[in-house]
Amino acid sequence: MNRTTLGLALAASLLAATAANAQQLTVYTANPANLIDNLAKGFEKKTGTKVNVFQATTGQLMARLEAEKANPQADVLISASWDTAIDLKAKGDLLAYESPNAKTVPAALKDQYYVAQGAAALAIIWNPKSGKAKPSDWSDLAKPDYKDLLTMPDPASSGAAYGLVSGLTSLPSFGWQYFETLKANGTIVPGANAQALNPVMQGAKAAVIGGVDYSSLDAKANGEQIEVIYPASGTVLESRPAMILRTAKNVEAAKQFIDYMLSDEGQKFVADVYLLPARTDVAAKRPGWSDIKLLKLEEGGAAKRAETLAKFKTTMGLK
């Protein structure tokens, strides 16, 4: 290392060392920036503890946690995929904590070790300018009208999209035949949610099959001409778990942060980005718990997951 970098490195380290004396909390999150910024600011104001945020996609968060194992940095993790919480718990990486503020969180969305921050649902995201008949159920997208106009997020990189595939294939009226029809109808699987949504926003494609609803609702509130349709046959929820890591350095502040996230104020911030607040007694700015029909999901475990994903790949002609 040359002198300049060494000097900078030392200066940066000194800064970091001074800052470490104050109370700090490190949060790794897949939240949208404005949500985590509001939560961090609100928490700092309330407790005086500074929140250091690392914001990335769920996959990137998990890769960073994995690489940091020799010297873990994160106190709190808020991911966008429920499976990550189940998996980390099974590995013994989590610290048990049940927040007093979680009383009105539905039982399915909390555990001794983790609790939902909020949830999104998967929906059909439809571009009305496409001139195609407005779909009301998944089956409408299998019609020839939608030939070559469909995108779908990759279930390999999204837990919720996997839930949708697994849920629909276990329904007799859909099954794998539904996905075979989608493939014949020219459905593309271009990547994660944003990659599936962008062609539909610009009008290159007409609809997303199983797009995450909150970011589209937010885009719509900002003037994008798209519609979010909850299919009649039912859909799946993407619940976003928050958890404290076993290696957390600042356990007290971490617990306070979970409490704050589930407080009236914290849940309002969650509602502001069009997510469904985990607490059923906090008003949502969007279709709520009782408005969306949910598919029944079977617990399958890792083997079932790998098998379903492999079958999805072959069915959709992916390599």
Place this chain on the structure above:
Amino acid sequence: MIMGRQGGGVILGLSLAGLAIVVGLPVLFVALQAIFPHLSESSFREPFANFGHVLTDERLPELFMNTLMLGLLVSCGCFLFALPLAVVRGMTNLPWGGLWDLLFLIPFMVPPYIGAFAWVLTLQPNGYSTQLFGFNLGGFLFSLAGIVTVMTLHLFPVVYFALSRTLGVIGRRFADVGRVAGASPLYAFWRITLPLSLPGLAASLLLVFALTIEEYGTPSALGRRSQFLVLVTSIEEKFAEWPIDLPGAAILSFGLVILALAAFLLQHWLVTRRSYIAVSGKHGQTALIDLGRWRWPAVAFFAFAAFLAVIVPVGAVILTAFSQTLSGGLTWSNMGLRHFQAVFANRSGALDALWNSLWLAGAAAIGAGLLGSLAAYVTVRSQIRGRGLVDALSILPNALPGMVIAVGLILAWNRTWWPFPVYNTAAVLLLAYICLLLPYPVRYVGAGLRQVGASLDAAARVSGAGTARTLWKILLPLIAPNLMVAMLLVFAIASRELVASIMLAPSGMRTVATFVFNQFAQGSPGLGMALSVLAIFSSTAILVALSALYRKKIET
């Protein structure tokens, strides 16, 4: 051997130590991670446990061949596209030379994934080309030909800058000798000028090849649709898909290293088997060829290249930034400043991200420039044993995907045994940028040094100058144009680097690229594009100011 034994030893020691820390350490940890799957928990159990399932993946031969093919096609594309441009720029009195250089620097400042996204927004059905001119090229874009075209338009400046500078130094003198001996102009160019510029050409093509096989943004944005998968896409999957497979990613990365080292050996053989010395003393400004009535056709050709490589993608970024909504399309009523207002209101820390990126890029340019020049000096000028190692170490970062280098840096620096924290501070980002971008100064400065005769060093020594004085007074001014271009490139690329930044950004710190990427992932491309526009223009402004200063300094 020209330099004093002592001076040479110090320089070798410094550059080896620098390279060991900046490059060797993360690469070593990646290698260890590949062999010991539980390294991240500081455990060495189950060595080689992951080799089986990674190496028996039935897709592997195809991924390998696709990667090789893409690297070769993009290298060819860059050569064919950049050669005529560089010849005209380096050897003739083309009008507005500085303007073209500036324009061709801009592709570097556009992150690859944003560039690819801009092409998608332009060419897909109902994209900007449909809205403005009624045609779309979606079928072409989402194919191998589309990927090669987009990557060539993005990377050709690497060849353009190296070759136009080299040709400028060689000038007409050698070809004139050939002409006197009766060769036709074309023959003289083909047999004399072009071979003499081989070091610069080979070095830049090596960079293009390594950059192509390492890049993730374009193949993932365009290749997934046509199922054209490369090694990097597969490495990225191991990072992004559940369960995370760090050892698998590390093992696959060494496939890339093998390809890059093969290219490196080829390049090494090409440039060391003979001498390319073109500067053996002080000589006047070499006369440029007068274009005469070819002046305006040449300008039209440059304008066409700039249109494809700069105006279209940057134009699409700007249009998206000014569009209130993406679905609203290109209508006057849909244009507005909403996204820029959000950036200037520092929403989500947009301005902080811009500032972070700019100072980090500046520091990276200085660090990589210093270390790179030292390393280039050792490999080209010394006969010391170990210089081959220095040379090889300096190309490694180019072959390893940014993501993998980032993991290597985490594994190396996120340890409690370091007396001072590096990980989770800005210093680790700086280390990452210097590591990833070091190949530019090493290649560019090295190519410059190969053209400067050792007789100049000897003359300085005979006149009583020490190693340091020789370097400072003789060599540095002679290689300054190459070093300057390399540092500008480092600045441009560091200011928008994504993949390593996203893994390494200390908690609480955002850079332009991580900000933009997160805005994209959350479905608001407009805000991300607005910050991209600001970033592209502010780094361009800084580069213009720097080169103006530099030129002034040379003239006085």
